[in-house]
Amino acid sequence: MxxxxxxxxxxxxxxxxxxxxxxxxxxxxxxxxxxxxxxxxxxxxxxxxxxxxxxxxxxxxxxxxxxxxxxxxxxxxxxxxxxxxxxxxxxxxxxxxxxxxxxxxxxxxxxxxxxxxxxxxxxxxxxxxxxxxxxxxxxxxxxFTEKLRTLSALSGLITSARDTQEVFKALARAATMLLGARLVHVWVDDPRAQVLRVRGTYGLDPEFERPLTEYEVISYGSGMAGGTFTAGRPEFIFGVRTSPRWKNRRLAEAAGLHAYAGLPLMAGDRTLGVLAIVFGERGEFSVEEKELMQRLADHAAFTIVRSEAREQAERDRARLEVLYAVSRRLASVHDVDGVLNAVVNEAARLLGLEAAGIRLLEGEDLVISARTEAAAQLMTRPTLRVGESLSGRVVASGQPLIVEDIEQETVQDPEQRQAALRVGYHAYLGVPLKVGGRAVGVLSVWGRAARSFAPDDVALLSAFADQAAVAFEEARLYAETREREREATNLARVTAHLASSLQLDRVLDLITWSAKELLRCDAAAVWRYDDGRDGLVAYRASGMPIERISHVVVKPGQGLAGRVLKERKPLWTRQLTRSLQDDAPDASETATALGLQAALAAPIVSGEEAYGVLVVYRRAADDFALREVTLLSTLADHAAIAVRNARLYSETRQREDENAQLYAEASTQRERLGRIFDSTSDGIMFVTQEGRIEAINRQAGDLLGTDSDAMIGGDLLDLLEDRIAEAGAEDGLPLSLRTLFSHTEGGEGDLALPRLKRVLRWVAQPTTEGGGRAVGLTITFQDVTRDREVNQMKTDFVSFVTHQLRTPLSGIKWMLELVADAEIPIDIRSYVADARDASERLINLVNDLLDISRLERGRLEIRPQPTDLGALTASVLEEVAGLVRTHDHRISVTGVDDAPTVIADPQLLRQVVLNLISNAIKYTPRSGEIAIRISGVGDRVRWEIQDNGIGIPRDAQRRLFEKFYRADNVFAVETEGTGLGLYLVRLIIEQFGGRVWCDSEEGRGATFVFTLPNSGVA
Structure with a gap:
């Protein structure tokens, strides 16, 4: 449009x-x-x-x-x-x-x-x-529609037009028409000159255009627009003819100007200019008018930003074209000197200057590395210190340095300033050469005429310097790569000898020769520590006769080699004879006689022992670079490998002889253990954690009714299931066996084999490696058929007796309660109470015996279901709270709130928890400490109770969970018991596929633990 x-x-x-x-x-x-x-x-x-x-x-x-x-x-x-x-x-x-x-x-x-x-x-x-x-x-x-059409057309013009002057003029015209303004100016910032310049205007009659040209440029803070620019916010001023900020009063009077609206043109935090709108006589601006003004100001700001971006893109394109051409030229140069010469020539050409040069950092000095012919008059000193002169300041700061006129430069060395002026140079620009973010040199350009350098000039030269640094680094790396190839070839030769030869002298000769050649030294030697002479003595040498140095003994900590041996790190010196004068005069005299000045030494360390020192020598007083230190250390490590290989070979031969003797002894021992393994009456087998049988004796096969050799490699649970299924049994394997391999705790229980009419008692114990890691289970089997038959007869007898006793005991208890309710003398009442308590204990004993009988015979009705072990424990603790207070015990509980659930009969599991807690309360002296902990361990739930009571003797712990058994020391405590509680606990826990045990030391309390399978229910 x-x-x-x-x-x-x-x-x-x-x-x-x-x-x-x-x-x-x-x-x-x-x-x-x-x-x-x-x-x-x-x-x-x-x-x-x-x-x-x-x-x-x-x-x-x-x-x-x-x-x-x-x-x-x-x-x-x-x-x-x-x-x-x-x-x-x-x-x-x-x-x-x-x-x-x-x-x-x-x-x-x-x-x-x-x-x-x-x-x-x-x-x-x-x-x-x-x-x-x-x-x-x-x-x-x-x-409103017309305004929208105008703004839309203006937006289209801003997007399509390339002439910003045309856009600003259209914007000023639109503001005049839309707002009824008399005069509109678009002022744009010129940051270099620190002024505002008119880039678009509309609204003046021809007779007023002449006065405007006097104010096409204003400084920051000057006039109406300059004040708005400095304020950085919109301004609305009425009565401009009397305002001190309005400069052209003649124009205001003639044109009838009255109100001023100034809006800064903003782009983020930047103020780009001002949209100045002047009106005749009028009232306050409405909100709609201010919003319209702001939209016009935003359009103007967008035009400026777009113009800047377009101009920057043009500059970037031109610069990239130049850099691309230069980078192609640099890529074709492979040697370091060629790269540097190409850099200085292109740098001068890029900026149209007369001279250019490069100094590179070597140590703390800047050394001339390349320069144009014209720069030879400027770069006269071979070396400069960092921070010295213009070039040194660039490297010290790591930033570009611009000097528009050297004659006005006060920081520079006066002598160097005069030298530059004497040959007719005034302008200077220096940028750092950086590799990996570190300044490694400086690229400098000089011009004969004083001139300013635009940011684009600095950016262009910096970008070129970066490319030059990369090209230089690539050329340097190429040269270093060639050198590394030579080093790698020699190291490979040494490595090949290490792999193929166990002759220590031959390998050390190769290492000393390689060290001399690779480090371009005059001589090399291996000094070995001699216990008899308590010092280092020359063992092998290259580049000098070994006889010339064989008499020298260097003590640990003395001289270069002695210090390296003691400190176990590489060291070097460029004044070898002076460093040896005080500590090792013989060595100093020998070094002087051989003309050796510089030396680099690295320790030869084999394991924890320092074998000796590898030393290279130069007749010139040179420094050693870090690369050379690393290379010699590598060769010293190879020497250490040679020493270690020789020692290992000797030790291996000795160990082979020892192993042969040990093997013979082990064979004899293995035969003896085999005879013991087969002669025992118990069945023994080793089973992996996956349930695979790895070893089994003959007795185990006989007890299980199968060939022991055929069982090796088979799955234990599958084999036992087959044995039980052969007899048509419906119950299958006991839960304790089915879950045996879901944890590493082991277990024990009975295994009935109906077809063989045999009952086996099995005990599984974890088997561990030397590091304590569980690798499987060792399971022993005993034939307890006769014992179980006797026990069954006992059980039947007890069951019969308890059934016969239960009814009369209940009648006695009922009669005693009737007597207690009647009016009887006090002394008689006491006897009745004692009799009633005794009958109560007898009834509880009978109930326990009946439960045990049912459990043993498999006739107790069990209702397994997901059970919250934490809540069950908390409930039992509430039940025994009075007993705890009576004994003045302190009970701590952890893990109750987030305890995993288990599959069990809640009533039977409650009886287990109640028995264990009651025992801890009874057998702990008054004011004792009791701790209950519940936790999940893998796929098992662990419940434990710890007390500081009387403890349990070690010999009693083995029988603790047997029927009617009570430890001897319980009689020292005035407690009553039948010896059935823990036996009942074991029966119940094993019924649910768990395990129960006790850890105790007499006099130091006891810890009772049981584990059950985790139900997997959250």
Missing amino acids: ALGELPVRSSSVREGGTVVIVDPDSAHAAAMADAVRALGHAVTITATAAEALASIEREAPDILVLAVTLPDMGGPELARRASLLSTPPDVVLVAERATPEAGLVALEVEAAGVLVKPVNAARAGGLIGRLVERHRRRHEQQE
């Missing part, structure tokens, strides 16, 4: 509407006019169509009220002409009567309303007022 095509129209703001009444009936017209004026609208009355046309052509009204019949023209014709206006009014017809003809006329002229005489003035005024308001809203909507 061209500039002249921007759709704009001036804004008009009126307080009230305008109405023209055309009616030859003056009284009727006056009555309606009064009613409309009462609503705040302006009214013009005409009697003829001609008068009405003249009025509406001067200023289009909002509403045209006209009679259908006029003396000089029909009402419809006047309405048609009014509709041709740029802003046509709404028409209201006034008819003499309500006839169809009047309705047709209203439709023809698209009337907004029809009034029929006689007209009610108040009603007519209300109708006209509403029509005025509707007309105004429609007019405002049209103006």
Whole structure:
């Protein structure tokens, strides 16, 4: 869209509407006019169509009220002409009567309303007022649409136009038209000159254009726009003609300027310029006007940013083209000197300067590495210290350095400044050469004329310097790679000898020769520590006769080699004879006689023992680089390997002889163990953690009714299932066996083999390696068939007796309770109470015996279900709380709240927990400590209770869970017991596939632990 095509129209703001009444009936017209004026609208009355046309052509009204019949023209014709206006009014017809003809006329002229005489003035005024308001809203909507079209067109122009001057002029014109301003300026910041410059203006008549040229540039803070720029926020000022910030008063007076709106052009935190809009006489700015101004300011700021980005892109493109061409030239150069010479020549050419040069960092000095022919007059000193001169300052800071005129430079060395001026150079630019973020040198360019360097110049030279540094580094690495190849070849030769030869002398000869050649030294030697002479003596040498140095003994800590032996780290010196004078005069004299000045030594360490030192020598007093130190250390490590290999070979031969003897002894021992293994009456097998049988004796096979050799490699549980299934048994394997390999705790229990009519007692113990890691289980089997038959007879007898005792005991208890409720003497009551307690204990004993009998015979009804072990424990603790208080014990509990669930019969598991807690309370002296802990261990749940009571003797722990067994030391405590509680605990826990045991030391308390399979229910 061209500039002249921007759709704009001036804004008009009126307080009230305008109405023209055309009616030859003056009284009727006056009555309606009064009613409309009462609503705040302006009214013009005409009697003829001609008068009405003249009025509406001067200023289009909002509403045209006209009679259908006029003396000089029909009402419809006047309405048609009014509709041709740029802003046509709404028409209201006034008819003499309500006839169809009047309705047709209203439709023809698209009337907004029809009034029929006689007209009610108040009603007519209300109708006209509403029509005025509707007309105004429609007019405002049209103006808003026009503004949007103008802003949209302006946005399109900003996006497509490349001439920013054209965009700014269009933006100023749009602001003038949209806001009704007299004058609009677009000021743009010039940061180099620290001024604002006019880049677009609109609104002045030709007679005022001349005064404007006097103010096309203003400084920061000066004038209206300069003040807005400095403030960085919008400013709205009225009475500009009297404002001290308005500079051109003649222009303000002549153009009738009054109000100023200044909006900074912002891009993030940057202020890019100012949009200055000046108005004539007017009131306060509305919110809508301020928002429109801000949108125009944003458009201007976007134009500036877009222009800057386009200009920067052009500069970047040109710079990349140059850098690409230069990088291609550098890529074709492979030697270091060639790269550096190409760099200095291209650097001078890039910036159109006369001289360029490079200094590279060597140690703490900057050394001339390359220069153009013209720079030879400037770079006269071979070395400079870092921080010295212009080049040294660049390396010290790691930042570019610009000197526009060396003559004005006060920091530089006066002598060097005069030298530069003497040969006619004034301008200087230096940038660091960086490798891996570290300054390794400086690229400098000089110009004969004083000049400033733009940021693009610095960026261009810096980018080129970075590429040059990379090219230089690649060339240097190429040279180093060739050197490394040579070193690697020699090291490979040494390594090959290490792998193929166990002759120590031959390998050490190769190492000393390689050290001399690879480090470009004059001689090398291996010094070996001699226990008999308590010092280092020469063992092998290259580049000098070994006889010349064999008499020298270097003590640990003395001289270079002695210090290396003691400190076990590489060291070097460029003054060998001086370092040996005090500590080792013989060695000093020998070094002087051989003309040796510099030496580098590395320790030969084999394991924890320092074997000796590898030393290389130079006749020139040179320094040694870190690379050389590393290389010699590598060769020393190879020497250590040779020493270690020789020793290992000797030790291996000795160990082979020892192993042969040990093997013979082991064979004898293995035969002896085999005889013992086979002679025992118990069955023994070793099973892996996966349940695979790895070893089994003959007795185990016999007890299980199968061939022991055939069982090796088989799955134990599958084999046992087969043995049980052969007899048609329905119960299958006991739970304790089925879960045996789900944990590493082991276990024990009975295994019934119905087909063999045999009961085996099995005990599984974890088997560990030397490091304590469990590798499987050792399981022993005993034939307990006869024992179980005897026990069964005992059980049957006890079951019979207990059944016979239970009924009379219950009757005795009931009779005693009746007696206790009767009125009897106090002394008799005491006897009755004792008898009742005794009967209660007998009943509990009978109940325990019955439960044990049912468990042993498998007739106790068990209802396993997911059981919250933590909640069950908490419930038992509440039950025994009174007993705890009686004994004044302190009980701590951990893991109850987040205890895993188990599959068990809650009533039976409660009996287990109650028995264990009650025992801890009873067998712990008064005011004791009891701790209960619940935790998940793998797929098992562990419950344990620890007390500080009387403890259990070690010999009693083996039988602790047997029926009717009580340890001897329990009788020292006044407690009652039957020896059935722990036996019942074991039966119940094993019934659920768990295990229970005790850890105790007599007099130091006891810890009872049981584990159960985790139910897997959260």
